[in-house]
Amino acid sequence: xxxxxxxxxxxxxxxxxxxxxxxxxxxxxxxxxxxxxxxxxxxxxxxxxxxxxxxxxxxxxxxxxxxxxxxxxxxxxxxxxxxxxxxxxxxxxxxxxxxxxxxxxxxxxxxxxxxxxxxxxxxxxxxxxxxxxxxxxxxxxxxxxxxxxxxxxxxxxxxxxxxxxxxxxxxxxxxxxxxxxxxxxxxxxxxxxxxxxxxxxxxxxxxxxxxxxxxxxxxxxxxxxxxxxxxxxxxxxxxxxxxxxxxxxxxxxxxxxxxxxxxxxxxxxxxxxxxxxxxxxxxxxxxxxxxxxxxxxxxxxxxxxxxxxxxxxxxxxxxxxxxxxxxxxxxxxxxxxxxxxxxxxxxxxxxxxxxxxxxxxxxxxxxxxxxxxxxxxxxxxxxxxxxxxxxxxxxxxxxxxxxxxxxxxxxxxxxxxxxxxxxxxxxxxxxxxxxxxxxxxxxxxxxxxxxxxxxxxxxxxxxxxxxxxxxxxxxxxxxxxxxxxxxxxxxxxxxxxxxxxxxxxxxxxxxxxxxxxxxxxxxxxxxxxxxxxxxxxxxxxxxxxxxxxxxxxxxxxxxxxxxxxxxxxxxxxxxxxxxxxxxxxxxxxxxxxxxxxxxxxxxxxxxxxxxxxxxxxxxxxxxxxxxxxxxxxxxxxxxxxxxxxxxxxxxxxxxxxxxxxxxxxxxxxxxx
Amino acid sequence: xxxxxxxxxxxxxxxxxxxxxxxxxxxxxxxxxxxxxxxxxxxxxxxxxxxxxxxxxxxxxxxxxxxxxxxxxxxxxxxxxxxxxxxxxxxxxxxxxxxxxxxxxxxxxxxxxxxxxxxxxxxxxxxxxxxxxxxxxxxxxxxxxxxxxxxxxxxxxxxxxxxxxxxxxxxxxxxxxxxxxxxxxxxxxxxxxxxxxxxxxxxxxxxxxxxxxxxxxxxxxxxxxxxxxxxxxxxxxxxxxxxxxxxxxxxxxxxxxxxxxxxxxxxxxxxxxxxxxxxxxxxxxxxxxxxxxxxxxxxxxxxxxxxx
Numbered sequence: 001x002x003x004x005x006x007x008x009x010x011x012x013x014x015x016x017x018x019x020x021x022x023x024x025x026x027x028x029x030x031x032x033x034x035x036x037x038x039x040x041x042x043x044x045x046x047x048x049x050x051x052x053x054x055x056x057x058x059x060x061x062x063x064x065x066x067x068x069x070x071x072x073x074x075x076x077x078x079x080x081x082x083x084x085x086x087x088x089x090x091x092x093x094x095x096x097x098x099x100x101x102x103x104x105x106x107x108x109x110x111x112x113x114x115x116x117x118x119x120x121x122x123x124x125x126x127x128x129x130x131x132x133x134x135x136x137x138x139x140x141x142x143x144x145x146x147x148x149x150x151x152x153x154x155x156x157x158x159x160x161x162x163x164x165x166x167x168x169x170x171x172x173x174x175x176x177x178x179x180x181x182x183x184x185x186x187x188x189x190x191x192x193x194x195x196x197x198x199x200x201x202x203x204x205x206x207x208x209x210x211x212x213x214x215x216x217x218x219x220x221x222x223x224x225x226x227x228x229x230x231x232x233x234x235x236x237x238x239x240x241x242x243x244x245x246x247x248x249x250x251x252x253x254x255x256x257x258x259x260x261x262x263x264x265x266x267x268x269x270x271x272x273x274x275x276x277x278x279x280x281x282x283x284x285x286x287x288x289x290x291x292x293x294x295x296x297x298x299x300x301x302x303x304x305x306x307x308x309x310x311x312x313x314x315x316x317x318x319x320x321x322x323x324x325x326x327x328x329x330x331x332x333x334x335x336x337x338x339x340x341x342x343x344x345x346x347x348x349x350x351x352x353x354x355x356x357x358x359x360x361x362x363x364x365x366x367x368x369x370x371x372x373x374x375x376x377x378x379x380x381x382x383x384x385x386x387x388x389x390x391x392x393x394x395x396x397x398x399x400x401x402x403x404x405x406x407x408x409x410x411x412x413x414x415x416x417x418x419x420x421x422x423x424x425x426x427x428x429x430x431x432x433x434x435x436x437x438x439x440x441x442x443x444x445x446x447x448x449x450x451x452x453x454x455x456x457x458x459x460x461x462x463x464x465x466x467x468x469x470x471x472x473x474x475x476x477x478x479x480x481x482x483x484x485x486x487x488x489x490x491x492x493x494x495x496x497x498x499x500x501x502x503x504x505x506x507x508x509x510x511x512x513x514x515x516x517x518x519x520x521x522x523x524x525x526x527x528x529x530x531x532x533x534x535x536x537x538x539x540x541x542x543x544x545x546x547x548x549x550x551x552x553x554x555x556x557x558x559x560x561x562x563x564x565x566x567x568x569x570x571x572x573x574x575x576x577x578x579x580x581x582x583x584x585x586x587x588x589x590x591x592x593x594x595x596x597x598x599x600x601x602x603x604x605x606x607x608x609x610x611x612x613x614x615x616x617x618x619x620x621x622x623x624x625x626x627x628x629x630x631x632x633x634x635x636x637x638x639x640x641x642x643x644x645x646x647x648x649x650x651x652x653x654x655x656x657x658x659x660x661x662x663x664x665x666x667x668x669x670x671x672x
Numbered sequence: 673x674x675x676x677x678x679x680x681x682x683x684x685x686x687x688x689x690x691x692x693x694x695x696x697x698x699x700x701x702x703x704x705x706x707x708x709x710x711x712x713x714x715x716x717x718x719x720x721x722x723x724x725x726x727x728x729x730x731x732x733x734x735x736x737x738x739x740x741x742x743x744x745x746x747x748x749x750x751x752x753x754x755x756x757x758x759x760x761x762x763x764x765x766x767x768x769x770x771x772x773x774x775x776x777x778x779x780x781x782x783x784x785x786x787x788x789x790x791x792x793x794x795x796x797x798x799x800x801x802x803x804x805x806x807x808x809x810x811x812x813x814x815x816x817x818x819x820x821x822x823x824x825x826x827x828x829x830x831x832x833x834x835x836x837x838x839x840x841x842x843x844x845x846x847x848x849x850x851x852x853x854x855x856x857x858x859x860x861x862x863x864x865x866x867x868x869x870x871x872x873x874x875x876x877x878x879x880x881x882x883x884x885x886x887x888x889x890x891x892x893x894x895x896x897x898x899x900x901x902x903x904x905x906x907x908x909x910x911x912x913x914x915x916x917x918x919x920x921x922x923x924x925x926x927x928x929x930x931x932x933x934x935x936x937x938x939x940x941x942x943x944x945x946x947x948x949x950x951x952x953x954x955x956x957x958x959x960x961x962x963x964x965x966x967x968x969x970x971x972x973x974x975x976x977x978x979x980x
Contacts, residue, residue, distance in 0.1 A: 374791070376733040387735075387785075396778040397771070409770040413821050424822060424977040428970055431818020435811040435963075438773065442810040445781050446803040453788030453799065459731055529765060537749055537775070544741045548889065561729040561790040562884050575788070575796020584804035587956060 002058050004073065007042040008124050010034050015117040018110035024103045028096050031113030035092055035120060039085045042124065046085075050078040050502050057130070070130035070192055075502030076264065077127035079340065080257045082499060083347055084123045087250050090478040091351065092116045094242040097474025098358055112152065118145045119251060126254050132181050132191045139177070139222075139254065143170040146251055150239040162231075162238035169231035173221030180214040183207065197265030204270060212273055215262050216280065222255030225314065226284040229307045230620035233295075236303035237367075241358020244299055245351040248306040253343055256313055260336070263321060264507060274321030281314025282436055287591065287619075289440045292447040293581045294592040294615025298357045298367040301451055305393060306350060308444060312408065313342040315433065319411040320507060326421050329511045331411055333519040337504040338407030341496050345400040345489060349392040352482035356386035359471035359479070360455065369577035371462040372455045378468035381476055383456040385483045390448035392486045395441050398534030400486050403493035405441070406530055407523070409434055443584075450580045459571045491535045493527040578613050585615070593618045677918055678762040680926055684907070684933075685751045689899030690715045692906060692937045696863075699941025714899065718892045726888030729790040739786035740890035740897075746779035747897040747904075756907035756933075758914040758925045759834025766827040769817050773810070776860075779897065780806055787882035798881035801952070805866070805878070808959040809859045812852050815966035819845065823973045833911045841976045845969035850909055852969075855962035857905035857940065861898060864944040866955055876949070906936040 014034020018027045049056060057072040073081075092113065102109060118141055125138025147170070151163035184196045187207070200208055217228070224232040236244040263269060288307030295301035316339025323331025359382040360375060361367050376383040392399035412434040460468075470476070489496045501520055508516035563569050585592045592615050601609035641648065694711035701708025728737065750772045752763040761768075784802055787795040820832040823839045836842055836849075858866045862879030869880045883894045910932035918925035950958055 374731070376735065376789075383733075391778065391781065394777065394781065396774055396781065402774055405774075406767065406770050410767045413767055413770075413818065413827060424974055427822045428818065428974050431815065431822060431970065434818055435814040438810045438814040439807060441774070441777065442803075442807040445777055446807060449781055449784045449788070449799065449803055453785055453796070457733060457735070457785065457789040458791030458796075526766065530771070533749070533771060537745065537778075540745045540749070541738075541742050544745055545738055548741065549737070555725050557725065557727050558730050559727050561731050561792045562794075563792065564794060569793075571791070573793050574791045575793050575800065580796060580800045580803075583800050584807060 002056075002071075003041050003045040004056075004071070004124055004128060005058075005060070007038040008121055010038040010041065011117045011121045011124075014038070015114035015121075018114040018117070020110070022110075024105075024107075024109040027110035028103070028113050031110070031117055032089070032092055032096070035085075035089045035117060038120065039089050042081065042085055045073065046078045046081050049073050050075060050082055050499060052502060066131070066133055066191075068131075069134055071128045071134070072130040073128045075506050076257070076260060079344075079499055079503045080127045080253065081123060083344055084127070084250050084253070085120055087347060087351060087482075088116065088120045088123070088246060090481055091242045091246040091250070094245070094355055094358070094475050094478040095240070097472045097476075098240055098242055098362065100472065100474065112149065115145045115149050116246075119149075119246065123250075123254075127257060130193050132185070132193065132196070135193070136174075136177065136181065140174065142251055142254060143167070143174070146170075146243070146247055149243040150235050150247075152240050152243065153238070156238075159238040162234035166231045166235040169221055169228070173218045173228070176214045176218035176221070180211045180218065183211055183214075193261070193265060197267070200265055201267035208266065209270070209273075212262070212266075212269075216259070216277070219255035219259045219262075220280070222258070223252045223310045224255075224303075224307050225280065225310060226287045226307055227619050227623075229284070229288065229304075230617055230623060232306060233291075233300040233303035233617065236306075236354075237297050237299045241299075241354050241361060244303070245354035245358075248303065248354065249347040249351040252306070252310075253347065256310060256317075256339075256343055259314075259317060260340070260503070260507075263317065263324075268510065269321045269325050271322065271325045274318050274323075274325055276318075277321055278315055278318030278433060281311040281318055282433055283311070284308065284314065285311030285440045286436060289443040289447075290588055290591050291615075291617065293443060293450070293588075294585050294594070295447075296369045296577050296614060298360070298369060298451060298455065299354070301447060302350065302353050302357060305444065305447070306346075308440060309342070309346045309350070309393070312405065312437070312440070313339045313346065315339070315437065316342060316404075316408045316411065319408065319430075322426075323411075324507070324510070327511075328422070329508060329515045329519045330414055330522070332508055332511070333504055333516075333523050334407050334411035334414060336507045337497065337500050337523055338404050338411060340500045340503055341407060341493070342401070342404035344496055344499060345392065345404050345486075348400060348482050348485040348489060349389040352385055352389040352479055352486060353393065355475065355479040355482065356382050356389065359475055362471050362475070363468050364465050366465065369451065369454045371465065373461040373571065373574065374457070374459040375468055376456040379456075379470050381470055382479070383452075385479050386456065387452055388483050388486055390452050392490065394445040394448050396445070397530075398487075398490050398537045400489035400493065400496065402490060402534065403496065403527060403530050405437075407527070409437070410526065412437070446584060447581070450577055454575075454577045454580065458574045461571055461574065461576070463571075491531055491538065493531045493534075494524060497524060497527050581615075591618055593621070673919065673922070674760075674762075677757065677760055677922060680922075681756055681760070681762050684756050684930070685748070685900070685903065688756075688903040688906070688933060689896060690718075692902055692933065693899050695934055695937035696941040696944065699938050700945050703942070703945035714895075718896060721887075721892035721895075722889050724888040726886075726890055728887075729792075729885050731791040732789045732885070736786050736789040736885075737890055739782040739789070740886060740893040742782040743779040743786075743897045744893040746775045746782070747900040750775045750779075751900060751904060753829055754904050754907050755830035755834050755911040756903075757918040757922075757929045758911050758916060759830050760918040760925075761828075761830040764828045764830050769813075769829040769832075772829060773813060776901070777810075783882060783894070783897075786886070790885045792885065794875075794881050795884055797875075798878050798884075801878045802882060805859055805955060805959055808956050809856055809962065812856055812959075812962035812966050815963055815970060816849055816852055819849070819966060819970040819973050822970075823977075830911070833908060834914075834917070836912060837915060839973075841972055844972050844976070846913065848965035848969045848972075849912060852962040852965040853905055853909045853912070854936070854939070855959065855965070857902060857909075857936070858943075859959050859962070860905065861902035863902070863940055865947050865950040865958065868944075868949040871949075876952070902940075903933070906933040909933075909936050 017030040055074045060069040062069045122138045122142035129135035147167045153159045188195045188199045221228040285308050288304050291304040292301050316335045320332050320335030392401040395401040395405035412430045596613050598611040599609050693714040698708050753768040753772050755761045784799040787799040824832050824835045826832050867878040910929040914928045916925035
């Protein structure tokens with residue numbers, strides 16, 4: 001039996017065992033054990049494929065009407081599986097710590113762990129499915145499992161709303177995906193992705209463009225690209241920390257996987273597809289980045305930063321696309337390699353940041369920036385982990401985000417290197433994209449400084465909250481593993497590239513072998529240098545710190561913070577999250593809409609007065625208002641019409657038939 | 673040759689921060705009719721700080737003291753890739769300017785976090801301003817580099833800046849590019865009209881207010897790093913206008929670069945003496961002028977090459 005089928009069976013068996021009437025602790029243990037075992041079994045096949053082994057394909061007979069299921073594990077699928085499965089396991093370990101106080105309660109925790117197992121099953125189906133139905137099936141399992149995981153705290157109405165919002169969005173995405181698959185099925189008469197690929201390669205034109213747009217919409221909804229992102233901050237704020245982490249870092253990468261898979265299948269893309277991807281992703285990166293600035297809920301902030309980061313990865317894929325259509329192998333290697341590496345890196349640091357947010361929530365029961373503060377001293381491990389993740393997410397050396405962003409920048413600046421097919425305006429446009437990406441980097445540095453500075457530095461703002469202490473080990477260890485990955489992949493980015501090299505080589509397939517090898521070698525050399533610089537930076541800082549502080553404690557006297565002559569400051573006088581972002585956000589009030597509720601002080605001895613500000617999602621508000629207006633208009637029209645008039649109904653039906661016939665004639669030409 | 677040029681480069685990197693600050697202060701004194709402090713005064717100030725025992729805020733975490741040295745090391749690392757002498761940098765490779773920008777970004781974020789660490793509203797204010805203004809400044813550098821790399825077809829910092837001389841439209845784009853770099857200098861090195869370190873009124877400062885609670889060697893590290901940033905931009909201006917290739921005629925290149933950097937300092941000093949600091953709400957528009965200038969040069973290159 002194939003090891004991956006075995007892994008699926010183990011996971012499903014584990015999920016079943018989780019549901020047995022046992023103690024909650026035993027159920028969790030079943031879940032963890034089955035996941036660990038399945039991950040090991042799966043990795044025994046994944047790793048060889050990833051490191052240059054032959055692809056594995058297998059078939060399974062299945063009931064009518066599907067007939068036969070085809071699976072294939074190539075380097076691209078292996079790359080995604082190689083980190084998705086272990087990270088899901090780490091997330092499940094974190095879940096044990098996060099949900100520990102429910103273990104002795106009446107609640108059935110087995111369902112939660114069973115769902116985590118099903119998430120892992122969905123990865124195995126999606127990343128190896130060669131049959132469109134298995135692919136869609138895995139896609140749907142992931143969506144439903146994620147939805148059920150999000151509504152863990154279902155008794156809270158807000159959480160249920162967030163869950164439904166997610167469920168509806170993800171199914172709108174599914175409709176687009178099904179539409180694209182239907183088009184491809186009618187053209188090829190086959191359910192296999194390979195046949196789809198053959199048709200796409202041979203038939204560039206309107207229909208292929210339509211399929212491309214449908215798929216980008218669907219995958220954009222899955223990965224929360226702007227403007228399809230509005231479900232994401234809600235879902236991430238509502239879900240338990242490990243679910244937010246897995247959704248943001250791992251599950252929604254399926255959208256990017258599917259995008260790369262489509263590009264791989266469809267051969268040489270048109271130039272406009274590359275530009276479209278770059279523009280679409282850049283808008284996501286910009287708007288996602290801007291939204292992180294205003295948030296006061298830490299998990300919402302991290303959710304928006306996911307939109308920003310999939311945008312950055314998408315820019316990489318766009319460059320790769322341009323490289324494919326211009327026949328410039330360097331751009332293919334840097335674009336797809338950088339984009340995929342960024343996907344991996346983002347999985348590392350985003351889960352880490354969500355885990356840190358979860359640790360804060362566990363002890364403080366809030367993740368509101370304006371009520372926290374001064375957590376560095378009581379929670380040093382969480383704080384350091386958040387700092388490392390934050391620096392990495394801003395793409396700063398010596399952490400892993402820098403390596404992948406460097407590759408994407410190299411792609412943006414490298415278009416001119418002696419390729420006559422690339423015009424000066426294309427080069428300059430990519431330079432503009434680089435400048436916009438630099439802006440995004442600075443914005444994300446701003447919001448990470450704000451989040452870390454307000455939550456972990458200074459002093460506690462709200463004395464009414466519980467005393468802070470470090471979270472339990474079940475939570476610290478997964479976070480630590482992710483932090484370690486962030487640092488190691490930053491200092492030795494070659495390790496990350498070793499995972500990415502396989503899929504990148506697949507995308508370089510159209511190029512001559514020598515060129516492809518050269519390109520991979522050149523990229524490897526670049527990354528080695530980046531790693532050396534990062535390592536040098538770490539060593540130099542360590543050396544200087546040792547010289548300064550290492551040899552015995554340096555003499556220091558302590559005193560209160562300089563208050564500019566003011567003697568009785570209190571903790572509410574610190575700079576808050578809102579005040580930190582105001583300078584910047586004032587310039588972008590069209591996007592960062594500020595909602596203010598206040599009660600002004602009245603009388604000589606005012607008692608109850610307050611100002612509450614929050615930054616709401618303008619796109620989401622606009623979306624709802626448009627839907628609301630559309631609803632109003634529709635009901636207005638329907639009120640005017642007499643619905644029970646049969647003549648009206650028949651004539652509408654006739655008009656619809658004529659329209660369909662006209663469309664068919666238009667697309668297919670005259671009937672024979 | 674490369675070795676001796678590298679030595680000269682590092683000599684300039686370490687010495688110019690002192691000399692530039694001295695020159696600016698001298699220029700400002702000259703405008704108000706004072707004799708002013710000696711050119712090496714800031715070196716003595718730093719030396720004095722190094723001998724002092726620091727006072728640390730009780731609120732501060734360990735990050736506070738470590739931060740100053742990350743800022744210093746990051747700035748020095750960035751300086752190793754900056755072409756001060758024209759088309760030459762000791763550490764030069766493809767797309768090294770991305771490393772420069774992001775290393776400076778790391779230094780900046782640690783500076784801001786050190787400021788937030790003491791829980792003072794003044795320092796939080798400085799950090800917020802620094803963060804906001806840097807978002808406006810950051811695209812300008814990349815626009816400038818995008819223009820230069822498109823015009824030259826090269827890819828390392830020293831090459832794209834140093835080889836810009838050979839391009840057709842150099843005489844047209846040099847003015848906007850120098851203007852952009854000068855604005856970036858004023859923004860990043862906290863000079864008038866963006867920031868005035870001498871007012872010592874907490875509400876109006878940006879950089880100085882972030883280091884209010886630093887003292888002793890940590891303050892020295894922060895101040896030296898700030899002066900290094902000024903050297904960085906002055907050096908870029910020098911490399912841009914320097915007509916000599918340091919590998920061909922080293923003496924001329926070094927002398928010209930040195931002279932241009934001092935001239936930049938004099939210009940900065942004159943601007944500080946003759947203009948007032950802008951109101952805080954006008955600063956973003958001023959910083960965005962740098963991006964506008966870089967965009968202008970980008971358009972010139974685009975139309976120029978497109979027309980041929």
